[in-house]
Amino acid sequence: MPLLRFLCAASCPTTIPTTAATAQLVATMSTKPSALSPSSSTSGDEFPLPLPDLPAHVREKILSLEVMGVDSGRALALNPALRAATPDSIHSIISYLLSKGIHHKDLPRVLGMCPTILTSSIRSDLSPVFAFLSRDLGVPATHVRRVINKCPRLLASSVRDQLRPALIYLHRLGFRDARVLAYQEPVLLVSSVEKTLIPKLQYLVGLGLSREEAVAMVLRCPGLFTFSIENNFKPKYEYLVREMGGSxxxxxxxxxxxxxxxxxxxxxxxxxxxxxxxNVPLSLMLRTTDEEFEELIHKMNT
Incomplete structure (x- = not known):
């Protein structure tokens, strides 16, 4: 089991499972998947771990995911192509990520959120993303890990079809500093221009704002692009206007x-x-801490 030995040696250099220990772990996986890792405990029922009556290479793949802290049941459910992936191909992906500065302790989050990374092509998928971070966003190699940890979906996004079109659109809106996007708002880069960014801007314009006013709002508060129209914008705007008398x-x-x-x-x-x-401005009403808010009311009532 070269992949499993590689992961165990890299993450736990002083403790390498014996064959007996590995067999015991496989047996445990069939009955208590939630005990293997923190991530399994939250989704083990929804994504049951595959039973161990499988070929050795499949069991090695499952064990390897668990050793990394990735819920194998969830990963296999979200990325069916992972079933056909060889341990060697997974090993290559992990080695490549580590060579780019990603740490072993980052793998549960990065691969847990985006298991499709494990079946991606280094040359066609991953390498272009790292090149994009460096050339288009100006992220130095020493800071790549920080950006990826903030938004693992970057590694599962196409540079040509997703990342670069989003960057171009955001630049046209007025997001001039690419490094700010990389470090603070990378989720905007993995957001669809046609399905997410444009519709949300159009919704704000539909409220009665000019396009320039709507753009100014998202430049001041980029998080607006991450909020749901139905679950956030609409109910909060209705409450502001109908209940608070806002505008x-x-x-x-x-x-x-x-x-x-x-x-x-x-x-x-x-x-x-x-x-x-x-009656106070929205910023004063919402940004103050609970203690500051209570003190504000007390002062204005005396």
Whole structure:
């Protein structure tokens, strides 16, 4: 089991499982998959671990995923192509990621979120992404790990079909500093221009904002591009207008309003202000800590 030995030696250099230990682990996997790793405990029922009555190379693949801290049942369910992948091909992917600065401790998150990485092509898929990070975004090799950990989906995205079109669109909107996008908002780069970015900007324009005003809002608060229209924009805008008597001017001044929880932050604080007969700007209402908010109400009531 070269892949399994490689992973065990790299992650636990002083403890390499014996054949008996490996057999015991395989037996355990058939009855208690949730005990193998933290990630398995949350999804073991939804993605049951395959039974061990499989060929040796398949069992090695399953064990290797578990040794990395990746829920093998979930990974196989989300990436069926992984069933046909050879241990050697997985070994090559892991070795390549490690050579690019990714740490072993990063693998559970990176591969757990995007198991398709394990069946990608180094030459056609992964290498272009690292080149994009370096050439297009200006990310030095020493900082690549930081960017990938923030958004593992970068490694599962096509440079030609996804990353570069998104970067071009964001540049045209006014996101000039590519490194800021890389370090702070890389999720925007993996967002579809046609299905995500444009529709959300159009929704803001549909509220009555000019396109320039809507663009100014997303430049100040890029997180707007990550919020759901149906589950975030609509209910929060309706509450602002109908219950709070707010307007588009409030949103232009404080677009971060959409980033606060409607049920846990916006409604409770608005109701408390209303009961106290106090009116304050959205930013003061929402950005203050609980202690600062209580002190604010106390001062304005005395």
């Amino acid at each position: 588009l001017e409030d949103l232009k001044e404080f677009p971060h309003y959409f980033g606060f929880s409607l049920e846990k932050r916006i409604k409770p604080r608005h109701q408390q202000l209303r009961e106290s007969g106090i």
